[in-house]
Amino acid sequence: MTTSNNIKQLDKEYIAQTYGRFDLALSHGKGCDVWDFEGNQYLDFTSGIGVNSLGWADDDWLKAVTEQAGKLQHTSNLFFTEPSSLLAQKLANASGLKRAFFCNSGAEANEGAVKTARKYSHDKYGAGRSTVLTLVNSFHGRTISTLAATGQDVFHQHFFPFTDGFEYVPANDIQALKTRLEVNNVCGVLLEVVQGEGGVCSLDTEYMNAVQNLCQEKDIVFIIDEVQTGIGRTGTMFSYQQFGLQPDIVSLAKGLGGGLPIGSFLLGQKVENTLGKSDHGSTFGGNPVACAGANVVMDKISPEFLAEVTRKGQKTRESLAKLPKVKSVSGLGLMLGVEFEENVVASDVVVKCIEKGVLFLTAKAKLRLLPPLTITDAQIEHGLKVLKEVLENY
Numbered sequence: 462m463t464t465s466n467n468i469k470q471l472d473k474e475y476i477a478q479t480y481g482r483f484d485l486a487l488s489h490g491k492g493c494d495v496w497d498f499e500g501n502q503y504l505d506f507t508s509g510i511g512v513n514s515l516g517w518a519d520d521d522w523l524k525a526v527t528e529q530a531g532k533l534q535h536t537s538n539l540f541f542t543e544p545s546s547l548l549a550q551k552l553a554n555a556s557g558l559k560r561a562f563f564c565n566s567g568a569e570a571n572e573g574a575v576k577t578a579r580k581y582s583h584d585k586y587g588a589g590r591s592t593v594l595t596l597v598n599s600f601h602g603r604t605i606s607t608l609a610a611t612g613q614d615v616f617h618q619h620f621f622p623f624t625d626g627f628e629y630v631p632a633n634d635i636q637a638l639k640t641r642l643e644v645n646n647v648c649g650v651l652l653e654v655v656q657g658e659g660g661v662c663s664l665d666t667e668y669m670n671a672v673q674n675l676c677q678e679k680d681i682v683f684i685i686d687e688v689q690t691g692i693g694r695t696g697t698m699f700s701y702q703q704f705g706l707q708p709d710i711v712s713l714a715k716g717l718g719g720g721l722p723i724g725s726f727l728l729g730q731k732v733e734n735t736l737g738k739s740d741h742g743s744t745f746g747g748n749p750v751a752c753a754g755a756n757v758v759m760d761k762i763s764p765e766f767l768a769e770v771t772r773k774g775q776k777t778r779e780s781l782a783k784l785p786k787v788k789s790v791s792g793l794g795l796m797l798g799v800e801f802e803e804n805v806v807a808s809d810v811v812v813k814c815i816e817k818g819v820l821f822l823t824a825k826a827k828l829r830l831l832p833p834l835t836i837t838d839a840q841i842e843h844g845l846k847v848l849k850e851v852l853e854n855y
């Protein structure tokens with residue numbers, strides 16, 4: 462008989478100890494509920510950090526994935542396959558961008574976006590225009606280059622040397638960007654509409670529009686990292702669509718596969734043909750099983766589905782704001798951050814909620830909610846009731 466303690470013991474002994482895990486070993490899930498090996502049930506507001514967009518074991522997703530695994534589990538990119546071709550068409554239709562490249566994670570998607578921006582500039586202007594600007598407090602991944610792209614010093618303490626050609630500008634400060642762009646060595650600007658790992662911080666609409674205008678003016682590739690915000694999370698398919706933005710490249714991962722590893726970067730008109738044969742590749746990229754799962758996710762996220770995400774997000778936000786010891790609520794759609802009064806530590810709140818059967822996340826000093834997009838009103842109410850009890854007794 463497997464027990465939670467067996468599993469924790471094996472992890473301790475044999476897995477690289479890079480993760481601060483919750484004291485919980487999960488066995489199986491359905492919808493927004495998940496169970497440990499002793500049969501205890503938990504209500505999920507994490508989606509595996511924004512990944513299980515349809516919850517656990519969605520019937521249609523499960524059918525598509527298992528059927529595809531029985532047909533072709535992998536082919537290599539030397540052959541054409543149906544799931545990746547269909548998925549690329551869906552992503553182009555949903556975004557207005559032209560083409561997709563498929564990879565396996567958010568960091569890889571951002572790496573590909575940066576490669577594209579650099580090649581676009583090199584093809585057109587030659588060497589010396591290769592810097593990519595990102596924002597202070599951003600998060601773009603954990604490879605050597607995407608750590609360099611990440612604008613938080615805590616990520617830059619150990620792994621030298623980092624990839625050159627990344628610089629940070631303060632968020633929501635258009636003058637700082639203007640001043641920096643007086644030096645003509647920038648090929649791309651990369652930002653998140655809502656900084657997720659940075660603490661669920663939304664950028665100002667005017668700022669994002671001004672960034673886009675400056676990029677257009679100076680022929681700089683405008684890249685939006687939608688790895689966390691994309692695929693319905695914020696109430697539109699992509700969060701930039703709520704602000705009338707038209708990025709040149711969009712990176713995706715987390716919610717796209719409904720729980721299977723997949724990343725993508727979408728290429729707009731300006732850069733649709735920048736990458737040519739053998740300029741980029743990935744052994745696992747476009748995996749048929751992952752793409753079959755993603756096709757179901759894309760099909761389910763209809764305008765009606767998105768309206769529900771917006772409604773449930775608004776309702777959750779209003780309820781959170783009324784809870785004791787809550788100072789502010791940030792975010793968009795079902796990507797929400799809760800700032801507490803000084804004496805309340807978010808990670809302690811999470812631990813106390815787990816003891817009462819509800820799973821939440823943190824982001825910096827905030828409590829973070831990224832529930833499955835399919836969460837019901839009754840589940841939201843139950844989760845917030847538990848959170849309220851914990852905060853009342855904190």
Ligand SMILES: *Cc1c(COP(=O)(O)O)cnc(C)c1O
Pocket residue numbers: 565566567568569571600601602603653657658686687688689690714715
């Ligand atoms: C999670 C995340 C990434 C990194 O994705 P991985 O799949 O872990 O490589 C990049 N950007 C943003 C905004 C993210 O939230």
